[in-house]
Amino acid sequence: MYAFVRFLEDNVCYALPVSCVRDFSPRSRLDFDNQKVYAVYRGPEELGAEPESPPRAPRDWGALLLHKAQILALAEDKSDLENSVMQKKIKIPKLSLSHVEDDGEVKDYGEEDLQLRHIKRPEGRKPSEAAHKSIEAVVARLERQNGLSLGHSTCPEEVFVEASPGTEDMDSLEDAVVPRALYEELLRNYQQQQEEMRHLQQELERTRRQLVQQAKKLKEYGALVSEMKELRDLNRRLQDVLLLRLGSGPAIDLEKVKSECLEPEPELRSTFSEEANTSSYYPAPAPVMDKYILDNGKVHLGSGIWVDEEKWHQLQVTQGDSKYTKNLAVMIWGTDVLKNRSVTGVATKKKKDAIPKPPLSPHKLSIVRECLYDRIAQETVDETEIAQRLSKVNKYICEKIMDINKSCKNEERREAKYNLQ
DNA sequence: ACGAGTGCGCAAATAAAGTA
């Protein structure tokens, strides 16, 4: 008589002679307990023998390696058993805990046994199925920790086998049977991963929102910068237009009166015109069309300011901003005017009750700045350097005024000395 | 060659005005 058994350690099922089951002598095909754990001699296949050679009943049970197994069916003939298995589903009943606990005689299998069961399978199970092996290892570990039948007793799933031993369908049986502990462990891991994923997605969304905010701020900043540039440009144009209107309109009389009172330089003054170059406190970066034009031995510096051509050419070869500015100031105002002026009209703070000297015309000062700007612009394009050098124009002119006054005082001293002699 | 005068550049001092 043959028994169709399921080995608990690896869920492998196949038919064996009932003589391989210890203390088992069934009188009929129904004379077995499908909820009981039997000690079964798995046969010589464990040691690498051919699975086709059926194991015989052992003579000495104590010397043999026994395995826990569950009997699923009995048959007189092995082929009959296999046929019945092929044709109908075999229900794997739930094992009772008492049966397992009672079975203390069964030799416990250790790590060595777990390794042996992978050496060879009677059904030719594919050894490369690492995933199945890992699951089996987890199952075996849980069984060792919780007791042999705990994994099965707590597993309510009922698996229906529609297979015969020696086919691939035995794997589907193994796939189908998943212990609840393993299932819950995997489920917990899955839920943990999902939670982590949600957290990462929230983080990603937060970062994305921050990026959008930064981009908005950058855009606003760019708009402000362009607006500031536009306002500065408009301001310059406004200054130019105002100066132009002052020079060409009715206000020219006021400017003339003011100029004549402060700067009696008729040889340099000319009529303002709409075509004349406009000037501003900040020199225009680009050269103006009618600037530096020659006419009758004179050079037009803009806004009706003309200087001698020869002196102008000499000025162009002058080295240094200081010398250039001072010479240009003398060309425009003359030493007689400069010695009685200050750059801005502010009285000296070093002497109390000092009488403030009249300021130089801001309009002509802007001409000086424009000329120096054009000169510096030929050397460098660095706006910072240009601005820094231009900021010294007032200082240079102030120094020139002081130099002229120094010379005058020295001359007066000489004259006084000469008169005394 | 030497001294005086001059131009030039720079630093320092001073005080007012502006700014953070």
Added chain:
DNA sequence: TACTTTATTTGCGCACTCGT
């Protein structure tokens, strides 16, 4: 309110010119 900027003045040193 302290700090910075700006304008003005003064002084000093160096290089160059010119008369002696």
